[in-house]
Amino acid sequence: MTFEELLRSRWSCRAFRDEELSDELLDDIFRVAQRTASWCNTQxxxxxxxxxxxxxxxAESLSAHVRGNPPSPDLEMPAEYRGVYRDRRRGAGYALxxxxGIDRQDMPAREAQMMRNYLFFGAPHVAVITTDRLQGTYGAIDCGGYVANVLTAARERGVATIPQAAIAVYSGHVREFFELPEDRLVVCAISLGYADESDPVNGFRTERAEVADAVTVVDR
Structure with missing residues (x-):
């Protein structure tokens, strides 16, 4: 596929098969993503x-923690979703x-689906992405570029992914589980593996805004 085809065909997988990826395939995906551009090549x-x-x-540890503890993110979460951002978020949630077949008023079913985030939707692999604390905002931005390239490299190789900020919401527990040093901040996680094509959730797709909604040309 061309680069455009890869971006158009990639989606966030929410049901995985339990088949593990080979060491060679995993290494290939992350080797390609390592070419991501970064501020002063800090990587x-x-x-x-x-x-x-x-x-x-x-998965077991994080799920148990989420049920009984408040969020503890390393990075500041969105303060509020307003206007078009609220509309896009709601639209994606309703479509999901x-x-x-979950009704808007069926809160138990919605809660159960939300908790699947912390089971990584059945994925056999989870990549927890961290940044250097001293690199601040731009370190996190560089990690965002890296995450995008992991997703695209995986898609090119027939591997399904979903980037998950939900994991970073509980950075304190992630840090404890992996014994992360204090100089590392949890940015997000990526669950990856082979998609369960039989699950209807994997037929769900989000929409994208038009270029004119995002790009303003300044010519004078």
Whole structure:
């Protein structure tokens, strides 16, 4: 596929098969993403990549923590969703629940689906992306570019992914589980593996704004 085709066909997978990826395939994906541009070539990203029993232990530990503890993000979360940002967020949420046949008023079912974030939607691998604390905002921005390239490299190789800020909302527990040093900040996680094509949730797609909604040309 061309680069445009890769971007158009990539989606956030919310149901994975339990089949693990080979070491060679994982190495290939992250080797390509390592070419990501960064401020002064600092390459601030570091990745903790789980497989096998480690993924299961992390899912069990994180799920239990989420049920009984408040959020503890390393990075500031959005203060509020207003206007078009609120509309886009709601639209994505409504489409997701519709694909699963979950009514807007069915709060138990919505809660159960939300908790699947912390089971990584059944993915066999989770990549926790961290940045260097001293690199500040621009270190996190560089990590965003890295994450985008991981997603695209994976898609090119037939691997499904979903980037998850939900994991970073509980950075304190992530830090404790992986014994992260204080100089590392949790940016997000990426769950990855092979998609379960039989699950209806994987037929759900989000929309994108028009170029004119995002780009203003200044010519004088």
């Amino acid at each position: 601030p990203w570091q990745v903790l990549l789980t497989r096998g029993a480690a993924t299961k232990r992390f 629940y519709a694909s699963l």
